Amino acid sequence: MKENIQKPGIDDQTLELLLAKMEQKYGCDFSQYRRGTIKRRVYKRLVLSGVSDCQTYIHLLEQDPEEYKHLIQDLTIKVSCFFRDPYVFEFLARIVIPEIIKTKEQQHDRAIRIWSAGCAYGEEIYSVAILLIDYFEHKKKDIENFDIFLFGTDIDEEALAKARRGIYEEEAVLEVKKRFLDKYFVCKNGLYQLKEEVKRLVTFCQHDITSSKQISPPIGVVCNYDLILCRNLLIYFNVPLQKQVISNLSRSLNPGGYLVLGEAEFLFKEFEPLFDTLDLRAKVYQKKGER
Numbered sequence: 649m650k651e652n653i654q655k656p657g658i659d660d661q662t663l664e665l666l667l668a669k670m671e672q673k674y675g676c677d678f679s680q681y682r683r684g685t686i687k688r689r690v691y692k693r694l695v696l697s698g699v700s701d702c703q704t705y706i707h708l709l710e711q712d713p714e715e716y717k718h719l720i721q722d723l724t725i726k727v728s729c730f731f732r733d734p735y736v737f738e739f740l741a742r743i744v745i746p747e748i749i750k751t752k753e754q755q756h757d758r759a760i761r762i763w764s765a766g767c768a769y770g771e772e773i774y775s776v777a778i779l780l781i782d783y784f785e786h787k788k789k790d791i792e793n794f795d796i797f798l799f800g801t802d803i804d805e806e807a808l809a810k811a812r813r814g815i816y817e818e819e820a821v822l823e824v825k826k827r828f829l830d831k832y833f834v835c836k837n838g839l840y841q842l843k844e845e846v847k848r849l850v851t852f853c854q855h856d857i858t859s860s861k862q863i864s865p866p867i868g869v870v871c872n873y874d875l876i877l878c879r880n881l882l883i884y885f886n887v888p889l890q891k892q893v894i895s896n897l898s899r900s901l902n903p904g905g906y907l908v909l910g911e912a913e914f915l916f917k918e919f920e921p922l923f924d925t926l927d928l929r930a931k932v933y934q935k936k937g938e939r
């Protein structure tokens with residue numbers, strides 16, 4: 649006879665209550681994330697913490713703040729790797745980075761400002777740092793002639809702690825070209841440690857991209873970015889939230905600045921007057937306007 653296993657229950661009302669409590673207590677607003685993903689993730693936490701329903705889980709969260717960290721980690725999906733979607737990074741290396749630097753030189757502007765929003769464990773922004781170092785070396789230009797500000801932000805503090813350490817498993821570096829791997833990583837006991845010359849270029853800070861209070865990370869001070877990567881994050885949001893985030897990102901970019909979205913993400917029609925599509929496959933858009 650089949651054993652009668654009771655599945656934990658999540659009714660919509662209690663789920664809303666859980667999300668409202670998370671926002672009240674921790675300032676993280678998941679209310680506009682796609683419901684299907686949220687339900688599946690909360691369900692996983694219920695099963696792993698051995699509770700039978702969402703209401704009991706809310707009590708558990710109140711007594712055990714550690715569980716909150718697990719919940720955030722499960723609500724946010726952190727699949728990433730260095731040079732994820734190599735075509736995008738080729739495009740950045742061949743077109744975007746040289747263009748940014750050429751413009752800076754013409755304008756006698758020393759500051760290069762790049763932001764990876766939803767940076768997971770830092771793989772994406774460190775990949776950009778490697779491309780920048782490589783560009784300067786290849787062109788025999790001195791990187792010290794520029795003030796380079798690379799920011800990686802994520803909602804998940806634990807992910808940022810790992811990003812700051814800069815130590816990765818082999819799967820994270822499978823797309824890294826051998827010459828970059830040899831030059832910028834030290835392999836020890838099967839793990840890949842990024843060298844200081846790459847790490848020192850990047851600052852990580854916690855930032856919720858859906859926040860209405862801070863449209864760009866507070867460490868950025870001013871928000872005139874030359875390049876923003878916001879890849880594989882919008883897909884978790886409902887359409888109104890995606891539009892709000894794109895609108896904030898477009899305000900954070902310099903005229904002529906570049907926005908890179910993920911493979912399954914796109915610029916909505918209403919933003920088309922603000923951007924030129926530079927490469928549809930790489931999802932690279934350039935903000936219009938005088939630089």
Ligand SMILES: C[S@@+](CC[C@H](N)C(=O)[O-])C[C@H]1O[C@@H](n2cnc3c(N)ncnc32)[C@H](O)[C@@H]1O
Pocket residue numbers: 724725726727728729732765766767768769772801802803804807855856857858878879880881910
């Ligand atoms: C799938 S990863 C994408 C990583 C990287 N951008 C890439 O494309 O490889 C999505 C990241 O967005 C973060 N995230 C989710 N919601 C966020 C929010 N509201 N604000 C900032 N980061 C968020 C997650 O913690 C996760 O690290």
